[in-house]
Amino acid sequence: MEKTYNPELIEQKYRDLWETGDLFSSKTNSSSENAFSIVLPPPNVTGSLHMGHAFQHTIMDVFTRYNRSKGNQTLWQPGTDHAGIATQMVVERQLGLENISRHDLGRDKFTEKVWEWKSQSGGTITSQMRRLGASVDWERERFTMDESLSKAVKKVFIDLYNEGLIYRGKRLVNWDPVLLTAVSDLEVISKEENGFLWHIKYQVADSEEILIVATTRPETMLGDSAVAVHPEDERYQHLVGKFINLPLSERKIPIIADDYVDMEFGTGCVKITPAHDFNDYEIGQRHKLEIINVLTDNASINLNAPTKYQGLDRFEARKAIVNDLEKQKLIEKIDPHTLMVPRGDRTNSIIEPYMTDQWFVKVKPLAEPAIDAVKNGSIRFVPENWEKTYFNWMENIEDWCISRQIWWGHRIPAWYDKQGNYYVADSIEEAQEQAGENVELTQDEDVLDTWFSSALWPFSTLGWPEATPEMSRFYPTSVLVTGFDIIFFWVARMIMFGLKFANDVPFKDIYITGLIKDGNGQKMSKSKGNVLDPIDLIDGISLEALLEKRTQGMMQPKLAEKIQKQTKKEFPDGIPSFGTDAIRFTFTALASFGRDIKFDLKRVEGYRNFCNKLWNASRFVLMNLDSKSINFDAELSSQDKWILSRLQKVKTEVEKHLADYRLDLMSQTLYEFVWHDYCDWYLEISKPLLENEKTKQGCEATLLKVLSETLVLLHPIIPFITEEIFEQSQKLQSNSTGKLISQPFPEPNKDLLNTEAEAEIDWLKEFILGIRKIRGEMNISPGKPLPCFVKSYSSKDQSYIDNNKAMLFALAKLDTVDLLSQDEEEPESAIALVGEMKILIPLAGLIDKGAERDRLNKEIEKLSKLKSQFAAKLNNEKFINGAPEAVVNNEKDKLASTENALKDLNQQLVKISKL
The missing domain is CATH 3.40.50.620 (HUPs)
Structure with a gap:
């Protein structure tokens, strides 16, 4: 294996091999x-x-x-x-x-x-796939x-x-006046925007009484068919059934009562324009109101409106109408108003509810x-x-509007004669048969x-x-x-x-998956400048190229400047190359059942480190297995039995998580097993096992078996690196052929479950960690051999010590391990516990208590200053109320981490003082 993991070379190699080898084909396993x-x-x-x-x-x-x-x-x-x-x-x-x-x-x-x-x-997206x-x-x-x-x-x-x-009919649809077509709800994005609420005076016919009606779209009043009030609104019950004079028009429209009206909102009077509002359309249907369309397909005022407004663009008409209402003193007031404005996702034009002939399901x-x-x-x-x-x-x-007024797509299989009759058929020949020989037909556009x-x-x-x-x-x-x-x-x-x-x-x-958001929980969008391109994460991208990409097409200089600042702060050195496997592992690790999923580049970096660790671990294994005929029947040590037992449990957990669609838990299970059980512990344990002729063959077989099966378990998540390592491992297994992608998924073997071995190695790990903790707390060099005494031990503890002395000497770097009876006096020692058993490390000659106290006090002073800084920031209301939630939470995490570190240092100081 190459010394360094290089994703780029590996990925290109296997993309070609898998595809040319027809390994993705659905014909495989046809039996x-x-x-x-x-x-x-x-x-x-x-x-x-x-x-x-x-x-x-x-x-x-x-x-x-x-x-x-x-x-x-x-x-x-x-x-x-x-x-x-x-x-x-x-x-x-x-x-x-x-x-x-x-x-x-x-x-x-x-x-x-x-x-x-x-x-x-x-084919851009398929090549990227x-x-x-x-x-x-x-x-x-x-x-x-x-x-x-x-x-x-x-x-x-x-x-x-x-x-x-399927039927054809005139109905209200979302209409894009730039594209000149109906569009689906999915193609309409409602944005909160600042506008106005015009309060207009509508005079009751043959009366001096005035109704105040508020609207955000004054131009649509030209198509009003009624004014609605709530049936239980006592203010207007006497007017229901009467008519009002529609301003700027010679029409009279009825006053109706409908539960749709909110008595508490505004004046409790609502103008009803069935041809230009979806809710109004429903009210119009209930009350059989006239449907008056006053817009053309490009959102200009049509011939159904008074002559002076005909031909004006909708927003020009709005200005003219408001101006005329003001001249006639028919505007009560104009209030600033925040409203949801529907815009077309392609054109950004304001979408109009528009009455047209369409096909519906x-x-x-x-x-x-x-x-x-x-x-x-x-x-x-x-x-x-x-x-x-x-x-x-x-x-x-x-009912679903299925027709679109564009040219690219599946054309409606319907043909019209000159009278407007239509004939739905598979071909014009079939339509002609329906219509008759001499009838001229044209296909629906x-x-x-x-x-x-x-x-x-x-x-x-x-x-x-x-x-x-x-x-x-x-x-x-x-x-x-x-x-x-x-x-x-x-x-x-x-x-x-x-x-x-x-x-x-x-x-x-x-x-149903969640929505990927940035590290601050914000939706990714070009206008926010927080979009990440997965290909850029795979290949890496310089700051200059990233800036150009993020500000390309930005029409607003201030927005472009803001995005540039944000990008430079977040990625001063650009985005490094992570490789595909690290990105994939990040995605699976994030695949929880949450609605929103925060994507943080630190996670990607962490899984890139995982890939490196897997590479280096595999390289260690393959370099240390010099035999091409591994003896899989060799006698196993308790350490071998432990890792094999853990592997069986991991297989079971992985299959359960897959069945439950919990890829996040599957990823976590595999990560923990590979990083901690296999790499941190078993590979270290294997070193003394490989040096002992009695345990060597069993260890070799176990190293290779666990690596091989782990690669298959990991392959669905990180296919490239696992395929390369598997290919390298084949050189040690003469009877093994094929690619990893074709290997059977490893089944759990209940016979390899071994609770006794797991208990013994758990004890060993706890013993070693206890020694390492003492070294860390007392600032003792990791490589310095230490004498060790054990007290309050059981017969089980004694047997574990006898079985694992070589491991304790090698991994805990112990010089001696001596058993003390309950009556023997304990030397001045640092102490760790494994269950009820005491581990004693005599400190005489190992540390300078005065120097260690000084070192700890300096660290405590430094962290105390940091704690004060973080606390002051979090006590500042301006910071708490103004900073993004993610930034505030980050500061809280820093404070908590500092407080924990201070607690540990103070505990160490107490221990030193007692020695």
């Missing part, structure tokens, strides 16, 4: 009775790997590699989503650089350009616009339409069996609490919502609607790994469509 399958949530074809992807992909890869090594026929199904709006925008921007619009090209030519872009630039070691079956990679998947999409649409579950008949599937246990949420979120949405589900095709992903990727061998073998899939933010938009829809069309649930378990 196995058991199958495991998992679908990759298809990332956008325009995207690149972000921290959320890397986190979830690591989790999926752990389960995939584990099941493959368990002998299950395993499929991790990869693929990408065509991402209708995002992809169209990318290509339109490219065309814009040449002063060409999609309309200049026409639909067919533009679509050709998108496919061209996809073939050249659409390879960097992360994702062991997906690349031969089965799919794209939501593939011909076979498009066929499935068309069939689902037509079948749902024929059953009356009637969802409630599909939702009922999907709800039952979770209630009856056919599908399990992990953690279980996410069931409530799922039920809450599914039980109050609204809209495409389907991207979520419609991705809802079919678990079975369309397996060849449905054909009855393929893959469909019968791998459907339903075993588990879905995804985030809580798309339970509604994707998870629920896959369940509904899976049950409807594949006649079974799409997956048995749904593992």
Whole structure:
């Protein structure tokens, strides 16, 4: 083995070997009775790997590699989503650089350009997945616009339409006035922004009475259909059923009573604009109000409004309307107001509720069996609490708008005649048959919502609607790994469509992961300048390159300056190269059931250190095993039996944690075993064992057996380094072949469990740690041989001492170990306890008590000053109230650590004084 662990060389080597060797293929173990399958949530074809992807992909890869090594026929199904709006925008921007619009090209030519872009630039995220070691079956990679998947999409649409579950109608939708399309709730980001609340006077018809109505969007009053009050509001009960004069208009609108109105908010009077507000639309439906749309598709005022406002942009119209209201003295007051503003995630434009003709899925008949599937246990949420979120949405589900007014995507399979009648069919020929020979038809211009095709992903990727061998073998899939933010938009829809069309649930378990946040618990975003790129963590990145990356495209100089300052403070030397395995170990260690997951680079550094330790430990083992025919039948010492017993328990724990989806506990178990049991203890113990001819062969066999099985246990988490060490270890095992990725997962062997050996080595560890503690407290050199006396010992203690004298001399650096009877006088000693047994280290000639007291007093003085500084900071209200929570907690940790250190030093001073 190379002396130094070099992740870059190892990772490149095994990425190529695994893939060219077809080791990720789902065809492997085809004779196995058991199958495991998992679908990759298809990332956008325009995207690149972000921290959320890397986190979830690591989790999926752990389960995939584990099941493959368990002998299950395993499929991790990869693929990408065509991402209708995002992809169209990318290509339109490219065309814009040449002063060409999609309309200049026409639909067919533009679509050709998108496919061209996809073939050249659409594979960024899949190449990055390879960097992360994702062991997906690349031969089965799919794209939501593939011909076979498009066929499935068309069939689902037509079948749902024929059953009356898809219909076309005029409804209120989220409308992006820049993209000129309906968008899903997921594509709308509501941000808290500062605005105003205009209090407008509405005069009751044929009366001097005035109602004050407050609004944050005065331009929508042109489409008002009513003013609503609460039915129990005594102030207005006498007005219900009467009319008011709509300001700036010649219309009269009714005063209605509805429970929706909050009597305590504002004046208790609410303007109702059914065409421009989702809640108002529901009220309008209840009271059969007129629906008056006053906006065009680009959010200008249309012909339904008074002439003077027609053609104005919505915000220009707002100014003109407010100005006219002020002239007519119809504004009571204007208050500053904080409100949630819905913006399009692609354009940042304010989204309008807009009344248009769209295609909808009637969802409630599909939702009922999907709800039952979770209630009856056919599908399990992990953690279980996410069931409530799922039920809450599914039980109050609204019809789903599935049409989008863009060109890239699955085109609606419907054709129109000149009278507006439409014919849903698989082809224009079939539509023509429905319409009649001489009827001129044109296809619907809209495409389907991207979520419609991705809802079919678990079975369309397996060849449905054909009855393929893959469909019968791998459907339903075993588990879905995804985030809580798309339970509604994707998870629920896959369940509904899976049950409807594949006649079974799409997956048995749904593992909902938390959201990766920065070390301060803040959501990662470009505007905050706290985004981390997983590839940068793998390769490392200089400060200059990181600054350029984080401020690229920043239009606001002040924001760019703030991000630069923050980055320089956090990463003065840039980000070092950690390698893929360290990142993966960090992700699995963080995979708890929490909603938010703080990602701290110190954790990555810690797992990089773990990889180094594993490398160096493996190198030590392989360098010390000079025999190519290890004798696995050799007699074992109690130390060998101890580590083998511990290993069996670790195997059991690892399998339990995997079954429970607790990768954090699995990681912790393996970390503790490798770092402490194997490296810190057994490797040290092995040195005297290897020097003794009686124990050498047993130790050699144990070293190699534990290393080999530990590599298999670790492989799903850190595949690259384990594969390289395994390859090196093969040179010592002539009968062993193949790659680590193909090795069977080690089963616990109950015959190797040995409570007696574990008790003995626990005793030995406690003895050695007691000696080391004395050395530390008394400032005695670690290498100085010490005399040792033992008193108050049992017969078991005596037998342990006899069995482990060589270990005590080697690991505790003892010169002698002598037993004292209860009657013998104890020398002036430092004392440690192992159970009731006393360990005595005579201090005569070992330390200068006066010098040691001086040293301890200096340390105490230094730490006392630090304690005062930390306490003063934490007593400062300005600091407590102004600093981020994470910074305050860090200072509290420093204070607690200092107080603990002071306590230890004072205890040592007391001990010295008593000697």
